[in-house]
Amino acid sequence: MDQVAAYAAYSADSPLAPFTLERRTPRPDDVAIDILYCGVCHSDLHFARDDWGMTRYPIVPGHEIIGRVSAVGTDVTGFQVGDMVGVGCMVDSCRECQPCRDGLEQLCLNGFTMTYGSDDRRDGLFTQGGYSGAIVVNEHFVLRLPRGLDPASAAPILCAGITTYSPLRQHGVGAGHKVGVIGLGGLGHMGVKLARALGAEVTVFTRSEAKVDEARRNGADHVVVSTDPAQMAAVAETFDFMLDTVPVQHDLNPYLAALKYDGTHILVGLIDPVEPAIQGANLIFKRRVLAGSLIGGIPETQELLDFCAEHDITCEVEMIDIADINEAYTRMQAGDVHYRFVIDMATLNAADQG
Known part of the structure; x- marks a missing residue:
């Protein structure tokens, strides 16, 4: 296990604050990713505030993740160290039911594993999201970032x-x-x-x-x-x-x-x-x-990234420092964002040291 700096909500009524989480040692079919950018989704706010009555604390939000591969497991064939990749709203599913076999993992009959706020199917560990320095994800749920697509503004493509x-x-x-x-x-x-x-x-x-x-x-x-x-x-x-x-x-x-x-x-x-x-x-x-309609499956999400690169489509974003995440939540709740906040995760170390 590796310790990773992050920002988490500790309760429904407390501001997000620095947190240290443990990421698993990569399994043979895992990809380890250094997170560069993470979009801020309205779902993050709902989870942090327990608006849906399902949050367990502390919770690290973030499911619009762009980063660079730092390590791959021995069985990984689709990615190598240095690749630019993305992770969206899911990090696992049963992969055996009909929707999963059809590439519709978001409709998994046994429920997909959320990027944050779920129990991992294999080891039972609680999943934590992209407001953090790194993440480890099964190869099947990692997406390749096409050349020519700006990494920062591509992050919200993975959800919005x-x-x-x-x-x-x-x-x-x-x-x-x-x-x-x-x-x-x-x-x-x-x-x-x-x-x-x-x-x-x-x-x-x-x-x-x-x-x-x-x-x-x-x-x-x-x-x-x-x-x-x-x-x-x-x-x-x-x-x-x-x-x-x-x-x-x-x-x-x-x-x-x-x-x-x-x-x-x-x-x-x-x-x-x-x-x-x-x-x-x-x-x-x-x-x-x-x-x-609920998000989309992994094949369709990869298709979308390629489509956006081909048609020069990106999300309109406002870059923020991680230390400003609570202000961003306040502004987002007031509708004061055009049209998505994206966290520059390079600011995480500075915030942690501060």
Whole structure:
């Protein structure tokens, strides 16, 4: 076991603070990684604050990890020391059930092992995330960073990117389709870029007039201010797909009404009960579909990284020092980030010494 510097939440109501964790000695099929950058996801905040009632403390968040391979196990064939790699939301799954065999490890029938907050399948140790100097991960769950993709801004692709790319690919979004993206945060702005790159015509739905220009700068063909009844009425029954990135309860009915017949509304942000209730007529009378999607499997995530390199797609990020993580959480909760914080992990040693 190796001791590694990190930042952890010690309780639901305490700020994140320096922490020392132990990383396992690499197994024959493991890859050891020195972490260079780690994105800050809203899920990190939820976990740190125990908003979902499942957190065990101390917890080291972080599942948007970019780093350099420092060592490989004797059975590893796909990576070598010095490679630039990524680790996303998963570090293991059963790899035997049908979803796992289909490359859909996030849908593992036995539950995937989260990058942080899970018990390791083999040794029972508690997984800890990327707000740390290093991590050890099974080769199957390590992703290759393509040449030409900026490492820092690539980090959020491993969560925000795959969360929006996977449903677009699953539902066959492409040229000739009209896609509405609801919300323009970390997920939404990636959804705009990816849907455009897949050939779709993209409209951003936002509650704020102030985000109209932002949406266009991110590549939106059109912008609808959803609080304006006239604008919503003007786009009724015009969209093939809605990519709904909003993580809090909101009324789905106006967006369902904006779909054509056979249109699909895809939830990727909301995991709470839908409130207010969906009007069944909005689905039945136009044969519309309400769907959900959870991140993506390992093959699809590698496909996404390669796609982003090919199309020069990166996440818009704000770099921060690890010592500023609590301020970043405060700003993130207030919606004051465009569009993802990324921690420069080179600042970890300085923070630890300070």
